[in-house]
Amino acid sequence: MKIKLSALAEKLGLDHVGEDMEISGVNTLDKAGSGEISFLVNPKYAHLLDTTRAGCVLTSGPYVEKVSRALVSTNVYMDLAKVVNLFAKPQGCLSGISDIAYVHPDAEIAPSATVYPFAFIGARAVLGSGTIVFAGSYVGEDCVIGADCLLYPNSVVMGGVTLGDNVILQPGAVLGGDGYGYAQTAAGHMKIPQIGTVIVEDNVEVGSNSAIDRAALDITRIGRGTKIDNLVQIGHNVQVGEHCLIIGQVGIGGSTKVGDHVVLAGQVGVADNADIGEGTIVAAQSGIAGKIASGSKLAGTPVMPVATYLKAAGVCMPKLPDLFKRVKALEKELNAVKAAVENGNDHE
Amino acid sequence: MKIKLSALAEKLGLDHVGEDMEISGVNTLDKAGSGEISFLVNPKYAHLLDTTRAGCVLTSGPYVEKVSRALVSTNVYMDLAKVVNLFAKPQGCLSGISDIAYVHPDAEIAPSATVYPFAFIGARAVLGSGTIVFAGSYVGEDCVIGADCLLYPNSVVMGGVTLGDNVILQPGAVLGGDGYGYAQTAAGHMKIPQIGTVIVEDNVEVGSNSAIDRAALDITRIGRGTKIDNLVQIGHNVQVGEHCLIIGQVGIGGSTKVGDHVVLAGQVGVADNADIGEGTIVAAQSGIAGKIASGSKLAGTPVMPVATYLKAAGVCMPKLPDLFKRVKALEKELNAVKAAVENGNDHE
């Protein structure tokens, strides 16, 4: 794939600066060659403009004049996504329904769908047009998988789960495993069968080896446009809103509600039955519970405002041993002063 | 599946209140229709009794008179488990040994077992009666899998591992991967082959994408009735007792002992060689090490009693920056007082 800079600019509706050239790929400022386009967003890397061999740079206002050829953008990441898309080669090397896949006779597969060897499609499952089920993936009975979905190798969609369109499951992702529900009895923990399901709306991505449990009854739901990173755990009956970012190794306990546009950074833990208002941002490794007002910016376990946490944990904590010494010294000195005052008063 | 309320009551050995009806399903108070049974345990949701359309409610004493039809229980969750069981449809759509599974000629499969397409059963492996191995699962050589086990899709049981009866492996669970053991040498980390195994006792459940490592030598053991949630890591040679609850994303380091009835909440980390007494409860995200007395209730990293942690981290931490200011003010004021006292004394 090759494209002229001028043609690329036109395709993206952007201006370009400098002599036209033929672009054969996209790469980092460090690694790009003279036939490639690179990009700059973070001012921290602006010095690389001096040394890059990139033929052309996708960037914004202030940096445009520092390079000989530029593609001028007001949303560099968005335009980068479009540029990369042009050069991206999709994963995989087969198409059509493999003879060595298992497709239940009652399944409905769109003619344009692809089913790899060793994929399993259960009874009455429906696969939409353009959807690709890679090797070793499992689509259980009565699943409805929308159009243009990618179920990468060894992903699992248990029976009855519904996926919208353009859903991506990275390898090993599991949707619709049983929720963690037991009744306490004298004989031990008795399993409460998990007979609800999972609905994943359009444009959701689920990372490698993440797990989204089916509801006990009712539905676990992931709202459209939400992006879930690797090794994330989402408990039964959780309701995740739209356009959330749920980053690696986050765990969300059962029946919790997560509003739209929430960002949970890596390794955050959310308790059962929490209710996180929309637009909330939670810092990495924090632990969160209860009702959280919309637009909060929180950190710590239990959480507090980020600014407070940075002072308390970042500045104060390392000085805490010293603070204990200072308080002890104060107590000693105060006693001395008290004695002196009493002495002084006794003198009178 | 439909059942009369009166028949259901008889089946469960419970009383029922109100006119008889035919029950066709079970659902939440929010979602249940007039032909369905719902349930109430948590007083927080008692107000839903006013608006539910459920035909009948499984509940306990005080709530019985608030509904027109009730199934009266003293352990609502336990009876709910039984009710849901009646209506639950098991996962899967096949039975018998698939022609496109791989079953080693030296494996022993009970006639009533099910092996799905693309499941792999190694040499000398034994599958008990009623056990179901779903698509893409791997049962290594010399494994012994008991009766009525469920090995959901893409679960892995490495060679030589033993499972009791009624064990459930959720999708992607891995039993018997190598423990993390290396000798430090001048040439780097030298792998110590992990030649022990894993024994999982009866009625254990292991969540999606959890990993239980085989012992270096000897045995990693999970006691009967213990329930392990998703994405949990259990190191080599760990001994987990009976009826424990090990919740999502917990990690347990090598050779640690976990007593019976221990509860480890989400994302708890347990160090190598720890020894946790029975009945201990550890709050989410805590970090635990060393010897822990039975019946402890702990939180924090390092752990302290839960009540102390709630005060220290929940109440005091956010006020820590302010405390530093107060101590600084005290020091200043005390110096002023000391000066005044000395001054006063000088006057004499």
Add this chain to the structure above:
Amino acid sequence: MKIKLSALAEKLGLDHVGEDMEISGVNTLDKAGSGEISFLVNPKYAHLLDTTRAGCVLTSGPYVEKVSRALVSTNVYMDLAKVVNLFAKPQGCLSGISDIAYVHPDAEIAPSATVYPFAFIGARAVLGSGTIVFAGSYVGEDCVIGADCLLYPNSVVMGGVTLGDNVILQPGAVLGGDGYGYAQTAAGHMKIPQIGTVIVEDNVEVGSNSAIDRAALDITRIGRGTKIDNLVQIGHNVQVGEHCLIIGQVGIGGSTKVGDHVVLAGQVGVADNADIGEGTIVAAQSGIAGKIASGSKLAGTPVMPVATYLKAAGVCMPKLPDLFKRVKALEKELNAVKAAVENGNDHE
């Protein structure tokens, strides 16, 4: 497999003490029988020498005289690794290329490689000599897998990823899933296609269900000899050095650099774009960001020196509620003293 103690000593270049014997296995001091060899490293377990039935013990200087037969080592773990290796039986029960594997006609498989049933080898993929791909594993198009690698069941290597020699992927490990990269747009998070790849150097091990993302552009790299435990997440474009130990459930954010010989203990989180100097050791559950000097020993979130953390979090935190009371008492008393002083001064 049986070997004389004298022959074993010769093979390992070690001295032995006591009468010769035939050794048929290796086990813990607790479990070893009279025909087996055991080992002792940790002084904590020295008392077991009194009761062990082991025929012979691999150990170092001070313990040699406490047993009747010893194999004398100066690096017991290293020699244990060698002894165990002699007795270890490798996983698996098949060899050769299975008829019911999928091997793309354009793949290149070394004659001595093994491909299990239901393994998938994509177009132009290369498998080195002695490499074993277990059931349900996926090797995407254009992958290059070195010699003597073990791809345990259901591991996934996405297209274009390169593995050196002697690389071990435990079950369910995923290499080359998409990195987590999105452009923020008015219409939501737009996926930036991840067109980079992953290079894993020689002698690396990746634990069960761990995930290493492919780079956005460029390369995610794991240096030779690095050992990665279970359920670890490594983001796109991360550069991990050589001989690192990355323990269970660690998460490393995108573009971070980890120097050689770094140890990240369990559940550590590393932010995006961090830069961790070589030889750094980070305690379990810590959260780390920014630039870290080589040889640091750190703990906490945010991190501080381990010694400071142990005092601040381990000693001071539980006493924090009490400290608040002490400061309040000081304030009250100081006010009383001030009043007394002013009173005293008024008297003059």
